[in-house]
Amino acid sequence: MKAMTYRQYGGPDVVTLAEVAKPSPKPNEVLIRILATTVTSGDYRARSLDLPAGFGLIGRLVFGIAGPRQPILGTELAGIVEAVGSDVVNFNPGDEVIAFPGGAYGSHAEYRTMPEAGTIAHKPANLSFEEAASLSFGSMTALPFLRDKARIKAGESVLVVGASGAVGTAAVQIARHFGAEVTGVTSTPNVGLVASLGAHRVIDYTKTDFATTGETWDIIIDTTGTVPFVRCDRSLKAGGRLVAIQASFGQTLGIGKPSKVSGKEVIAGYVPARPEDIRYIAKLASQGVLKPVVDRIYPLEQAAKAHAYVDTGRKRGSVVLTVAASLDEIRSNRVGAALAVGHPGSTLART
Ligand SMILES: NC(=O)c1ccc[n+]([C@@H]2O[C@H](COP(=O)([O-])OP(=O)(O)OC[C@H]3O[C@@H](n4cnc5c(N)ncnc54)[C@H](OP(=O)(O)O)[C@@H]3O)[C@@H](O)[C@H]2O)c1
Structure with missing residues (x-):
């Protein structure tokens, strides 16, 4: 089968097309x-081994000391079940599915196996394959951090x-779903997008620094690495949590964390990928609560271009990367709104 592989760490060009063995499912796969x-x-x-401060050595231990142990990248996918192992009961050939191999990677290819009991779910029928493929990486991170680690409650205020x-x-979207009052922080071109996802308010960081507004939030979730505790201490309410x-490695170890007396908390580290969470996420998407945001779409073979953009x-x-030959074949043989390119509600933009 075709796969995009990388054999050394580096820039986008280390990712190249290769022919690799097609996997076959074990009895439970x-x-x-x-x-x-x-x-x-x-x-x-x-790919780059450009990791948050202090994670260099750990990164090599995880991904491979001398070079990548797993040559095929790709943390999430959408596709069609081609075959099932003899013990599989919940999936059948022809089922449309999403899966989140996460840190096991291996999705930038024509085929992948997943354990039936793993992070795999039936694809929401209202999503195109491109949208469905985009569902899990962000959600499988945001959901457990907000729900399990930050213990989000209805009525709380959340700054993203x-x-x-x-x-x-x-x-x-997930904070909003849990009944929080949500403020998003982004730059000018993305203000409309963030508002369209349900943020009650959007702060344009090119005009306003949230930390100097005097406002406070119950939870601040920082996906950018620009908000250490010292920067947002005064923006957190009593009992507030910085996610x-x-x-950085230091932050993960608890360096710079607030004293117990402050009642504030810094949450960092790892969240497990739970099979029940991908099913929950698929359900939220099928109900229209969670909308994947698709920026650009490239054919699989142009993965290096996609990496350069990322x-x-x-x-x-x-x-998104599409396995074009497979998509074209499916679309020419089947009819269905879910398969239509540019499905309503998507932000698809072909490159
Ligand atoms: N701990 C975990 O388990 C875990 C899991 C997944 C991801 N991560 C990490 O989380 C980080 C975010 O991942 P991601 O996939 O969401 O990244 P991403 O999709 O590449 O994030 C890109 C976005 O970041 C925004 N951005 C960049 N600088 C910003 C700033 N100073 N203020 C506000 N927005 C800013 C950009 O918007 P503008 O163009 O408007 O600035 C852009 O839309 C990565 O470092 C990733 O490694 C950690």
Whole structure:
């Protein structure tokens, strides 16, 4: 099968097209024909080894000391089940699915297997494959950080810094879903997008620094690494939580965290990818509560171009890769609103 692979760490050009063995499902696994996947900040991190401060050595231990251990990037996908192992009961050939291999990567290819009990769910019927592929990376981060770690409650106020990225667009919508009063922080071109996702208010950081407004929030979720506790201490209410999504190693260890007496908290680190969460996210999307934001779409073979765009740090929501031959074949043989390019509600823009 075709896959985009990288054999050394570096810039976008280390990603090249290769022919690799097609996987076959074990008894408990599902074989997915991938129709769409994404290039995320997670792919950027694994490809470049440009990691938050202090994570250099850990990054090599995780991704491979001398070079990448997993040569195929891609944390999330949408596709069609091609075959199932003998023990699989919840999926059948022909089922449309989304999956989130997350840190196991391997989605920038024509096929991938997933354990039936893993982070795989039926695809929301109201989403195109491109939209569905964009659903999980941001949401599978924002949901557990907000719900489990920050213990978000209805009526609380939440500030999302970096509200236009993959994690930020999900955080705005999920916080809103949990009944929070949401403020997004973004730059001028993205103000309309963040408002359209349900933010009650949007702060344009090129005009206003939230930290100097005198306002306070219960939760500040920072996806940009620009908000250490010292910068937002006075912007947090009593009992407030800073969720540092892009935390340095020091922050993760608790350096610079507030004293117990302050009643404030810094939350950083890792969140587990739970199978029940991807099903929950798919349900929210099918109800129209969670809308994937698709920025640009590239054919799989142009993954290096997609990486170069992601590297700018300016993408809005997700950058999609399509397995064009498979999508064209599916679309020419099947009818269905879910398969239509430019599905209503999407922000699709073909490159
Ligand atoms: N801890 C975890 O488990 C975990 C999981 C996933 C991701 N992450 C990390 O979280 C970070 C964000 O990931 P992502 O996928 O959301 O990134 P992304 O999609 O690449 O974020 C791009 C967005 O960030 C915005 N941005 C950049 N600088 C900003 C600033 N100073 N203020 C406000 N917005 C700013 C940009 O908007 P403008 O153009 O308007 O500035 C752009 O829309 C990455 O560092 C990633 O490694 C951590």
